[in-house]
Amino acid sequence: MQIRLENLTKAYDKGAFKAVxxxxxxxxxxxxxxxIGPSGCGKTTVLKMINRLIERTGGDILFDGKSIDQxxxxxxxxxxxxxxxxxxxxxxxxxxxxxAVVPRLLKWPEKKIKSRVEELLELVNLDPYxxxxxxxxxxxxxxxxxxxxxxxxxxxxxxxxxxxPFGAIDPINREKLQDAFIxxxxxxxxxxxxVTHDIREAIKLGDKIVIMDNGRIVQYGDTVKVVNKPxxxxxxxxxxxxxxxxxxEMMRVKDNYATDFLSINVQESTTVGKALEYLExxxxxxxxxxxxxxxxxxxxxLEDLRKRNFHDELIGxxxxxESVQPHSNLMEAIIKMVESGxxxxxxxxxxxxxxxIIRFQTLVDIMSTYERVEV
Amino acid sequence: MALFxxxxxxxxxxxxxxxxxxxxxxxxxxxxxxxxxxxxxxSSRGGKEKIGRVVLSITGATQAIPSTAVIALVFIFMxxxxxxxxFALFIYTLVPVTxxxxxGLINCSPDMKEAALGMGMTKRQILFKVELPTSVxxxxxxxxxxxxxxxxxxxxxxxxxxxxxxxxxxxxxRLMDVSKIFAGALPVALLAISIDALxxxxxxxxxxxxxLLSKEN
Numbered sequence: 001m002q003i004r005l006e007n008l009t010k011a012y013d014k015g016a017f018k019a020v021x022x023x024x025x026x027x028x029x030x031x032x033x034x035x036i037g038p039s040g041c042g043k044t045t046v047l048k049m050i051n052r053l054i055e056r057t058g059g060d061i062l063f064d065g066k067s068i069d070q071x072x073x074x075x076x077x078x079x080x081x082x083x084x085x086x087x088x089x090x091x092x093x094x095x096x097x098x099x100a101v102v103p104r105l106l107k108w109p110e111k112k113i114k115s116r117v118e119e120l121l122e123l124v125n126l127d128p129y130x131x132x133x134x135x136x137x138x139x140x141x142x143x144x145x146x147x148x149x150x151x152x153x154x155x156x157x158x159x160x161x162x163x164x165p166f167g168a169i170d171p172i173n174r175e176k177l178q179d180a181f182i183x184x185x186x187x188x189x190x191x192x193x194x195v196t197h198d199i200r201e202a203i204k205l206g207d208k209i210v211i212m213d214n215g216r217i218v219q220y221g222d223t224v225k226v227v228n229k230p231x232x233x234x235x236x237x238x239x240x241x242x243x244x245x246x247x248x249e250m251m252r253v254k255d256n257y258a259t260d261f262l263s264i265n266v267q268e269s270t271t272v273g274k275a276l277e278y279l280e281x282x283x284x285x286x287x288x289x290x291x292x293x294x295x296x297x298x299x300x301x302l303e304d305l306r307k308r309n310f311h312d313e314l315i316g317x318x319x320x321x322e323s324v325q326p327h328s329n330l331m332e333a334i335i336k337m338v339e340s341g342x343x344x345x346x347x348x349x350x351x352x353x354x355x356x357i358i359r360f361q362t363l364v365d366i367m368s369t370y371e372r373v374e375v
Numbered sequence: 376m377a378l379f380x381x382x383x384x385x386x387x388x389x390x391x392x393x394x395x396x397x398x399x400x401x402x403x404x405x406x407x408x409x410x411x412x413x414x415x416x417x418s419s420r421g422g423k424e425k426i427g428r429v430v431l432s433i434t435g436a437t438q439a440i441p442s443t444a445v446i447a448l449v450f451i452f453m454x455x456x457x458x459x460x461x462f463a464l465f466i467y468t469l470v471p472v473t474x475x476x477x478x479g480l481i482n483c484s485p486d487m488k489e490a491a492l493g494m495g496m497t498k499r500q501i502l503f504k505v506e507l508p509t510s511v512x513x514x515x516x517x518x519x520x521x522x523x524x525x526x527x528x529x530x531x532x533x534x535x536x537x538x539x540x541x542x543x544x545x546x547x548x549r550l551m552d553v554s555k556i557f558a559g560a561l562p563v564a565l566l567a568i569s570i571d572a573l574x575x576x577x578x579x580x581x582x583x584x585x586x587l588l589s590k591e592n
Contacts, residue, residue, distance in 0.1 A: 053492060053493060078494070082490070082493035082494060088491075090491075090509075091487070091589045092583035092585045102495065105494070135584060135585030135588050135589070136589065137588035137589035
């Protein structure tokens with residue numbers, strides 16, 4: 001569903017104060033758009049005007065070209081998912097009933113609701129058989145938030161509004177929820193409008209980013225472009241001096257790894273001498289060692305192997321190495337490199353099969369493309 | 376054994392008075408519970424929060440008026456008999472029910488209400504599916520307090536000729552007959568305790584387990 005804001009305005013005190021001022025914007029279908037700005041910039045007001053929790057005072061909101069005034073308020077809200085910072089789970093209902101609220105309002109048959117709830121719990125990584133009859137009081141903060149997300153997806157809405165949904169979670173669990181949420185959005189491809197004041201979260205989650213100040217849009221565009229090319233000093237300061245590093249956080253390993261790595265397929269009979277000969281032939285200082293089904297076992301270096309006995313089995317001389325997965329971001333790759341004191345990091349899939357390599361030089365090249373704003 | 380002598384010698388009479396007492400209680404309390412919950416709901420509706428606060432402070436203050444005074448006032452305007460007594464009990468019982476209903480509803484978590492509204496519940500659905508169920512502990516405690524107060528106050532209502540166990544107590548007081556006072560007071564106490572226990576069971580049956588758990592945390 002395409003949502004278009006046309007000169008959207010919310011004035012208070014008979015126009016003396018405009019929380020949102022003549023804002024025009026088209027939200028791209030199936031993309032996650034983040035609204036961000038300092039508190040009081042009007043981002044939450046915009047969000048709440050879309051499901052009419054706040055009534056606009058001017059302009060229009062169009063759903064696939066249809067004015068919001070032509071849609072019944074209650075029906076509209078049932079078709080739009082809504083998740084808020086404090087979740088607002090119904091404490092007197094168990095997980096199942098909480099998620100089933102909107103489907104029941106829409107009078108879905110109970111059988112369909114049951115399978116939908118199970119599907120959603122699995123989607124948000126909660127075991128349906130363990131959690132569906134628990135009450136909110138029996139869940140941890142992160143679990144509650146997952147249920148909140150599942151609830152907002154319950155009736156399969158095309159649009160989901162999220163108002164700082166991970167804001168009240170501790171940093172470690174917030175990271176986990178964000179990662180899980182990225183995977184979820186990859187599967188469901190909903191039009192999501194996401195309000196946050198956390199720039200890291202915005203860069204990490206947003207396909208597109210809307211930077212707001214004083215009820216107006218300062219910059220709107222693809223997150224990558226906004227981070228690379230801040231329009232003015234306000235945007236640059238909002239992004240922070242470490243925006244280059246933040247930019248790495250939104251880029252995935254899968255789009256940036258190389259496959260020209262050197263690997264040795266080890267068998268029980270493989271000796272140190274054979275490996276040495278191979279490395280010397282290739283003129284490389286090290287190689288990854290893989291076992292059956294290409295599973296990464298570690299690596300071996302020329303320097304280290306030279307100190308060993310030629311006839312030793314290579315399998316006993318393999319050094320452990322940290323790896324990243326395709327959905328990891330480039331920041332995680334850097335951290336792994338720093339931790340292992342290496343200038344590269346292997347990329348493996350969920351079965352630990354070696355897929356490729358990510359090199360420090362690639363990251364440096366990416367960072368050098370970032371532009372500075374002239375002040 | 377002198378204490379129990381009157382009680383054991385006059386069981387049919389005491390049962391009759393107990394029944395009268397229960398009757399006074401049941402009628403006045405039932406009406407008060409229904410009316411109190413309705414007033415509580417009305418005064419807590421959106422946009423009427425100010426009225427709600429006023430109702431809360433009035434009902435709160437009314438609780439400080441002694442029950443004897445309420446009965447005396449009703450007697451002045453309505454005379455004697457069971458009906459004025461029930462009216463006085465009704466007024467006096469209304470207070471805790473209204474107070475607790477309104478405060479339970481007003482204190483319902485704003486996050487839950489926002490989520491409910493945002494998900495497309497109508498005002499009525501929010502009331503019946505969210506606000507009332509989460510207010511069960513508050514309302515139930517008002518209803519139980521009301522019952523206990525009502526049964527106790529009904530004993531005093533005998534002063535204006537309502538009948539009930541109070542009659543035995545007042546006769547006993549006048550005659551300085553401890554056994555008689557006891558024969559009236561014991562059934563009143565037992566009545567109050569057993570009604571409260573019954574209501575506690577009903578509360579547990581209605582209240583969601585989720586609320587119980589969230590109260591423990």
